[in-house]
Amino acid sequence: MAKTAIDEKQQQLARYAKALGHPIRVAIMNFLAEQDTCFFGEIHEILPIAKATASQHLKELKEAGLIQGEIVPPKVKYCINRDSWQEAKNLFSEFFGKCQCSKNGCCE
């Protein structure tokens, strides 16, 4: 009954996954990924939700580390956080590399 502690990698992967676990936030990330400029207003413009809600979603993405905000008065510029993006990319890549289903008798 050796209860495996959840390790830091799993925690971090879950944190990123949770941040991406809402369609609006995925849409935001997709939008940021293909933009050079990325002010709040432009982001809000493409989203079918209220300003306050958009701000809230951006806050969560920021807290997960996936994006960062910069104040450029009187606007706010958002962008993808390179380092975290890379880390998330690596974590997910490793994660999905773990199951070679074809050689796994369990998946059939």
Next chain:
Amino acid sequence: MAKTAIDEKQQQLARYAKALGHPIRVAIMNFLAEQDTCFFGEIHEILPIAKATASQHLKELKEAGLIQGEIVPPKVKYCINRDSWQEAKNLFSEFFGKCQCSKNGCCE
């Protein structure tokens, strides 16, 4: 003010991400990925949570499509769902391929 509808791909990515948005569920997927046999009992054994909670997490992973369960009386055998796993892998891969941060003036 063209409100971009959230498309099906974003929805599906978010669905998978949400399912992976909890450390316990990441641990379950990791465990399943490296096992040939995968009965409920073995899964529960490695998790620091109650039986009922483990069952609940498995149910969510199943509803997201990431795993499937098979009754092998008197046990229940769980395994990764190959097709969904591959779909998720592809969706995340495409997603993380979207930002070439180095060429993006926004991320600096």
Next chain:
DNA sequence: AAATCTGTTCGTAAAATTACGAACAACATT
């Protein structure tokens, strides 16, 4: 048939998530 093993479902409670309008703060313009 009674007891056992296996895992799900039920009922419940606490906490977190999602969404909105209104109020607010910071800065620029008039």
Next chain:
DNA sequence: AATGTTGTTCGTAATTTTACGAACAGATTT
């Protein structure tokens, strides 16, 4: 100084998530 623009924060409400023990159901063993 008054006004306008931009985006966050506040307060609130409805829903969902997470977790647990207890009760249950299916199958096997005694």
